[in-house]
Amino acid sequence: MMMQGTSPLPLLISLAALLGSPVVQAGEFVPVTAAQSKALGIVVQSAKPPGQALAAGLPASIEIPNGQQRVIAAPLAGIVESLETSPGMVVRKGQVLARLASPQALELQRDRIQADAQAALARQTLQRDEQLFREGLIAESRLQASRANATQAVAQATERRQESSLAQHSGGHTLSLTAPIAGTVLEQQVTVGQRVEQAAPLYRIARLDPLVVDIQVPLAIAARVRVGAPIRIPSTGAAGEVIAVGRAVDPASQSVRVRGTINRGADSLRPGQATAADLVLPEGPRSTTDSQVPASAVLHHRDKSWIFVTAREGDATGYRALPVTVGGRVGDAALVSGLPAEAQVVTSGVAALKANWLGIGKE
Known part of the structure; x- marks a missing residue:
């Protein structure tokens, strides 16, 4: 017998002695009575069947869908005259967010007025030349030139009106910048009185429902x-x-x-938040689909993975060590194959059973 004073594993010796059963040399069955199981703190639970497989506790992050974000930028260089909202505020579509004083706005207004006047003059000239051509007083080449000039003038006037619309300019030297969508203000990137260049970002707003979640899934689980x-x-x-x-x-x-996509309860989450997500996995063939068990139920011996399940041999009750294949870890759980249907798996007290199974404390 090993001397108590020289044993490196006194705790496991006492556990094996408490079990009071012979060491299993030729099999995997460990006889344990109900009283011994209670004394050793052995706890069992059912392995989840395939249809209930759950990949739990996966690392994830919350993000905003790209189509629900907008940046409000300065259409022209100028001075920030006023800011009408702040981060965290909810805004409606068309609401004024900022006012920008820009000398270029007056130039934009002048160019638009000139372009409209030139287009009107070109139309009048074209109408007159069409009448003169019908009367045979001018050549067709002159009429064609008038048509080309009118087309060019109209195109230039349309371009100037579009520039004014994009700049959200309605007159004077002040630009009123409005929200293109309803949403929440996420960032304010300027202050009142600050000079900004053209295209400088002022605000970032977004619609926060629904949100998206990016989940990092182990390769063995992702296939399902x-x-x-x-x-x-x-x-x-x-x-x-x-x-x-x-x-x-x-x-x-x-x-x-x-x-x-998170479309239920998105208001309880925040963009950029790190969290944990659960995935419900689809049911597969019962002969090949993994079962989910607590990771604490899996033990390793001789380059193999084992799990203790409840068993009976004759009149003796106890636990049997079954070899399994671990398909991956998901949070505090493991997906394994090799367990019988509805197996009762040992999740606590595994070390005591392993000590008895391997004969720790025996000669």
Whole structure:
């Protein structure tokens, strides 16, 4: 017998002694009575069947769909005369966000008026030349030149009106910049009195419902994810569905990017927020589909993975160590294959069973 004073594993010796059963040398069955199971703190639970497989606790981040974001920029160089909103405020479409004083606005107004006048004059000239041509008083070449001049003048006037519209200019030297969509102000990038150049960003606004979630899914799990699969954010109760499964794999983490839409409870989330997401996996063939068990149930021995399940041999009750294949970790759970249907898996007290199974503390 090993001397107590020299044993490196006194705790496991006492556990094996408490079990009071012979070491299993030729099999995987460990006989344990109900009283011994309670004393050792052994806890069991059912492995989840394929239809209930859940990839839980996956790292995720919340983002805004690209189509729901807008940047409000200065159409012309000028001075910020006033700012009518601030970050966090909700704005409606067409609401004035800022006013910009710009000398270029007067130039824009002048050019538009001149272009309109030239277009009107060109139309009058064309009408007169058409009448003279019908009377045979001018050559056709002159009429064609008048038509070309009128077309060019109209195009220039249209261009000047579009420039004025894009600059949101309604007259004078002040530009009133309005919200192109209804949403929430996310950023304010200027202050009152600041001089800005043309195209300088002033505000960023976005519609925050729905939102999107980017989930990092282990490669072994990503193969089972399908578009339309339910997504849950346990920390807030928000929910949605998968809209895309990435094709590229992150070399460092060996994970795949899965993108989903959060269309229920999006108001409980914030863009840029790091969170954890759950994916409901589709049912597959029961002979090959992984079962989900707590990661604490899996033990390693001789380059294999094992799980203890409840078992009986004759009149003896206890647990049997079954070899399994681990398909991946998802949060605090593991997906494994090799378990019988509706297996009762040991999730606590695994170390005690392993000690008895391997004969720790015996000669």
